[in-house]
Amino acid sequence: MCVIRKWFVIAVLASLAGCTSVPEGIQPVTGFNAERYLGTWYEIARLDHSFERGLSNVRAEYSRNDDGSIKVINRGYNAEEDKWEVADGRAVFVEDENTGHLKVSFFGPFYASYVVFELDKENYSYAFVTGYNRDYLWFLSRTPEVSEEAIEAFKARARAEEFDLEELIMVEQDRALSP
Numbered sequence: 001m002c003v004i005r006k007w008f009v010i011a012v013l014a015s016l017a018g019c020t021s022v023p024e025g026i027q028p029v030t031g032f033n034a035e036r037y038l039g040t041w042y043e044i045a046r047l048d049h050s051f052e053r054g055l056s057n058v059r060a061e062y063s064r065n066d067d068g069s070i071k072v073i074n075r076g077y078n079a080e081e082d083k084w085e086v087a088d089g090r091a092v093f094v095e096d097e098n099t100g101h102l103k104v105s106f107f108g109p110f111y112a113s114y115v116v117f118e119l120d121k122e123n124y125s126y127a128f129v130t131g132y133n134r135d136y137l138w139f140l141s142r143t144p145e146v147s148e149e150a151i152e153a154f155k156a157r158a159r160a161e162e163f164d165l166e167e168l169i170m171v172e173q174d175r176a177l178s179p
Contacts, residue, residue, distance in 0.1 A: 011076045113131050
């Protein structure tokens with residue numbers, strides 16, 4: 001019985017490690033500058049998934065923790081419940097701070113990949129992000145609205161990277177944060 005438990009634990013740990021990998025064929029950006037990435041990012045578009053389902057006005061705040069990791073505060077408005085939902089997390093770099101591949105945790109020791117695969121390196125005004133597989137995709141911007149050309153460029157890059165955009169949601173950004 002002890003051998004079975006041991007293999008079960010190994011299998012669980014191996015599957016959790018896979019959650020911090022990079023989707024095959026996708027390359028995280030290099031020359032990443034963590035300090036420039038800090039601040040507010042607005043979610044312009046995303047693939048639908050359970051932990052953000054029904055949320056609009058989603059934005060993320062990134063800042064440094066005392067230990068050098070990155071503090072993550074995600075907020076989204078749940079219209080059905082007429083309230084803001086907040087999730088606090090912590091992100092650390094998987095390789096080094098010059099590569100846009102982090103792992104983020106909102107639930108204790110469990111981490112998931114945060115892979116920046118496209119970034120406006122001049123102004124840090126937009127970023128395309130995925131998770132450990134192509135079921136996760138976000139278009140983030142420093143502003144709550146972007147041009148139609150920016151949206152089309154995001155979609156073109158996402159299609160080129162073989163993301164299925166059938167479930168793509170354009171996120172409303174029409175509410176200010178409540179005090």
